[in-house]
Amino acid sequence: MVKEIASNFRKGQVIEHEDGHLYVVLKAETFRPGKGTPTTTIDMRRITDGVKTVITVKTTDTLEKAFVEEVPHTYLYKDGDEYIFINIETYDQISLTEAMIGDGIGFLQENAECKILMFDGKAITITLPTRVTMAILSTEPVVKGQTASSSYKPAIVESGARVMVPPHIEAGTRIVINTDDSSYVERAKD
Missing domain, CATH: 2.30.30.30 (SH3 type barrels.)
Structure with missing residues (x-):
């Protein structure tokens, strides 16, 4: 220590x-x-x-x-209450619980590269990518008279997570989200 x-x-x-x-x-x-x-x-x-x-x-x-080691992994799939990851160097699989992943669980996507923090050879938590790109599943309609600069509306992304987006963003639009604070960054450029 x-x-x-x-x-x-x-x-x-x-x-x-x-x-x-x-x-x-x-x-x-x-x-x-x-x-x-x-x-x-x-x-x-x-x-x-x-x-x-x-x-x-x-x-x-x-x-x-605490001295922790960051080991790169790729998220594979969810199996019941556990989330399965694979080490991209050794191909060893590891499972984490929802409590170990924390609040960022809503931004976990299949094949996403993450870093699993290991302490004494055991997985303790995960570090997600800083930004993820997701599609909007649903959002509220724009209210006439709202200004784009000061108002945001709630939206649900493909993983089920809730984010606040500008009024001009519609369902089906792909956006970039900051996983640290669940905030909208920009419209995806793909």
Whole structure:
């Protein structure tokens, strides 16, 4: 384990917390007030059972960063409650649960290249591609008088995930989505 100051933690990194469990960082924000001590707020998910927690510490406090190995895999298919991946170098298959994949599960596509984080030879979580391209299945009709600059409408993509899109986007349109925050990036260029 390596000690690192709290302000250096980013999304996707793994922390070994004081309670002895491993947590994956979901979001880390540093707050620097004009007066007083700067703090870092870290939203994290316990890897063993998916429980989310938030801690706030001084930016200079140290936390244990777990040594994890990123192994490239390709998503194959869903089998019951498990998601099957294949190592693109050794062709070994591995299965992950929904709790291990986390909130990005709605953006998992067949044949998508991902990185599985391994700790002591065991899979603990997954890192999805930053952007995915998906087709819109359904969306609400445009309301007359809405402006394109300030309003978004809900849409359901092919995986069942919900995203907010500009009013000019219709069902059947392929869009690029940022998997970090489920936000619309642009219309796909394919």
